[in-house]
Amino acid sequence: MTPSRETPSLLSADHVLHTIAEDLAHRFAGVFSPETVERYVFESYTALGRTARITSHLPPLTERFARERLTALAQSKGQAPHDVPEVLLVCVQNAGRSQMAAALLDHHAQGLVHVRSAGSAPGDALHPRAVEVMGEIGIDLASSFPKPLTDDVVRAADVVITMGCGDACPIYPGKRYEDWELRDPADSSLEQSRQVRDEIDARVRQLLSEIITAPVADH
């Protein structure tokens, strides 16, 4: 039996992923075994590749996704710093609402909380309207990308905010869960998307005032 299809660019991804795994194994030495890190890298690659539009860009995103997941897992095991509240924002596609909320929370929190986001059925790219209305207030979503919800980021979270994704997120004890009802920018006009952005902004400020005691700055 011989391979019936040859794809040199993707074959070399295998090599790049092994290099990423070696680097991350070094970074997480003493916390996770090289085998665990390699599993995270390859499963993260396959998970992003399931829904990505352009798979040639995946290795650098895989590195970020796997690193963030391993960091979350290490935090949940008490093996990485957990100095500020961890907030996880989950919507369906991780292409609009949860990305806007994550960026706004990160912006206002000024390092006083750490933010992650994910989707129950991730889209293949951010929604252009979400990128546009965030750009209008000076927040750049260019480096953001949709990611599937994983157990590790739920475990690491102190606060989980769901937006329109039903029961997709596991419920674990000791965390604060909230569900926000918001219009999906994917189904909205530009003006409606601005309203969603501003509603998210108000909710994010309210949340922030409840989970930290320091004053919340204006953008």
Added chain:
Amino acid sequence: MTPSRETPSLLSADHVLHTIAEDLAHRFAGVFSPETVERYVFESYTALGRTARITSHLPPLTERFARERLTALAQSKGQAPHDVPEVLLVCVQNAGRSQMAAALLDHHAQGLVHVRSAGSAPGDALHPRAVEVMGEIGIDLASSFPKPLTDDVVRAADVVITMGCGDACPIYPGKRYEDWELRDPADSSLEQSRQVRDEIDARVRQLLSEIITAPVADH
């Protein structure tokens, strides 16, 4: 900060999942660490929960999914038997085409190949029309469920068949890849679904004749 939502049924899932992880750790003792097995169980649960319609049924499906993934991973590392060709069938939802193909291949192969299936964007249940037209030829899909494509099952495969899922499946060296163009039963009438079933049946028999030397029985 206190939990703002109490969901006893899902909190107890946490306990059930730990029990599943302990049992699987025992089964895979000497192959995988208990930590690796626990990660597989919880990530499998979250992965199925992302798209499941009824999350209360998830623990038993999680056990099967995690066990199959760990077996595939052990095979790819040479730590579990790999006596017959492993065939992986991938479509978008793992709700129609890949499930029909997996069931037909398993039926005809009579143990001479081992079959797995997965989807790039798994649906929340099997497509009723796929279940119906397979039932007409005496093959029961009642215990099948849509599963996301994972790296471990690709690694373990000797043959990967993709059906309409684009480049979602990683390409690794040393495997046979084929792409089958088939109508999606989700967009088809009952009669068209029967035609898809019969076309899959012919392709599956052809594939089987190429990967094993024993004669292929009629159903």
